[in-house]
Amino acid sequence: MIRTEEMMLNVGPQHPSTHGVFRLVIKVDGEIIKEATPVIGYLHRGTEKLAEDLQYTQIIPYTDRMDYLSAMTNNYVICHAVETMMGLELPDHAEYLRVLAMELGRVASHLVWFGTYLLDIGAVSPFLYAFREREAIINLLNELSGGRLTFNYMRVGGVKWDAPEGWIDKVRDFVPYMREQLAGYHDLVTGNEIFLNRVKGVGRYTKEDALQYSLSGANLRCTGVDWDLRKHEPYSIYDRFDFDVITRDGGDAWARYQCRLAEIEESLKIIEQAVEQIPDDGKFMAKVPRIIKAPKGEAFVRIESPRGEIGCYIASEGKKEPYRIKFRRPSFYNLQILPKLLEGENMANLITILGGVDIVLGEVDG
């Protein structure tokens, strides 16, 4: 007679497949997960508390360290919040530089996801290819901002400095190169039968669930919800570009994979248009006071980061420091659905499901 016994297992916090310091306490019965409890907070640095003693410009480097895979969008969200409160109009040149930086960052972020996700589920070489292309982007952003991951490039009212000479051309040349590589990824991975068997129908949830759990980004669009803040609540100059919102109906890991890869292509479209449209007047800063003070009151803005909806709430007393600043961190919200997805799943699918959510722990823990 076979006797089974429930066993408790720790996944993480130090394990490469958790993409940071994420701990998961799971109860397994044989190979079936009965219950999964995420334990987070290992990377909590109290950004919001620290920010209460800092001037707005000084907070920007802290945002780099939240979602360190796409720091440009984080830079943007706090600048955008303060600019919204101050009613600032930005010069076009600065807006285009921001959009270029953010979209390059989005491609880089999706590349990291693509590479590490496949590494998680057992394919090693796509990781190398993805990181090769990501390196090209990082070099571009390094040339632009002086940093490889933590850019600290944007400022309230514009950007730190203008793009170096010839940078726009380099970005222009990068687009066809990336397209070619992307086609290579599809040849390499997308049709692979082993891969398809691992992701199809795994970690499936419905549109209703996605909305209930406040999911955003590709995690929401993979259930067929046509929602992208760049398109539907256009901020910056996104209303000037022609691009599509990628949706899939599956709601499983396969649909999320398709969404993210197709989003790379959409970002390339935006980059392609932006390098053609960018005015070369070199104005990268609006006229702003020397000390930035958000007017008294409060504001909440949200934008589309590669991981979903990143938001910034500022309550200001009209001083140079915020009274309270709060970041709506998409990974934190997206991760909530994990226990529900894991319940009753096979152990082998755990990493496939976790990786499919695309979390960055710096962002989960704030």
Place this chain on the structure above:
Amino acid sequence: MSDEKDLEKKKAAAAAKAKAEALRKKKEDEKAAKGEEDTTAEDKEKVSHTLGKDSKEMDNSDTDEDLAKKKAAAAAKAKAAALAKQKRKQAEAANTEGEPSDNEDELAKKKAAAAAKAKAAALAKQKRKQEESGSDDSSDDEKAKAAAKAKAAADARKKREASGGESPEDDEKAKAVAAAKAKAAAARAKKKADTDKKEETEEEKPSPNQPLLDKYMKVIKEHLGEDVFEETYINRLSKHVPTLVAKRDTYHKIAEFLKFNEQLGFDYLSELHGTDFETHMEVYLHLFSFRNKQSVALKVKIDRDQPEIESVTGLWKGANWPECEAYDLFGIKFLNHPDLKRILLGEDWIGYPMRKDYEPHDVEV
């Protein structure tokens, strides 16, 4: 005869050898000039080849030609030697150039270090002087006086630091600063008045979202009664989002209504967080309706000493962790929450760090 022939042959062979040697040397020099080292094997082969060929040619060649060839070889050799010399010189020059620059660097470093040392010494001296002037007195009276003086000085320093300006040592300077400050304050006041006026004029224009707010108000009041809000307004700073401030008792009812009412249908919780406003706590929700593609901000003020409020996890499951976070950082208790825990800091943390009056508690400090 045969001896003569042998001699001739030997001579020719020697000449050929010399020539080959010269050629090889020349080639080597050329190679060195090009900086190629991998082709030595190839060169050697070539040399041996030419050697063989030359010796064959030498057998039936005239001595005149031989001489001319030798001359040419010698000339080439001399040239190569000259080239090599030149190169050596250049390399030496480069070396000698490199060394002094290092020395210069070191010198500069030493200088900087010395300067820093001197500065530190001067600072130390100054400090000692200050200390002496503060403590080196016999009578208590004088001591007190000195202490007061030191304190005043410290205060002044603090003030200076706070204002961030240069030290106004003289009375006149201080006066000038005060005057400038007053002027600035006046200008600021004027500016503020101006902006206030501007705001007033702006306020007259209705916000584009005013009809939305009116609609929400109408629907809610029809169903829940007149007296459910503390206030409602358009938050112009926040992209004109309609903002509803619910009363403590009606908060959950309003949230429920906002979600399930067919006309409103706010099915997506975009954001939930707490804020400590010192006079009260506040919970802020940003809701979104995918049906109408509209946003609304819902706020509720709660008692700071007893921060309790109903949880909205029953309406939006996505509120689970954000409520835990608000509990963790502010101590706001969400009633009927399925699993309210200290999600980021851990259960053994003392106090709620995002509260404005938080004192860190650390046994090791």
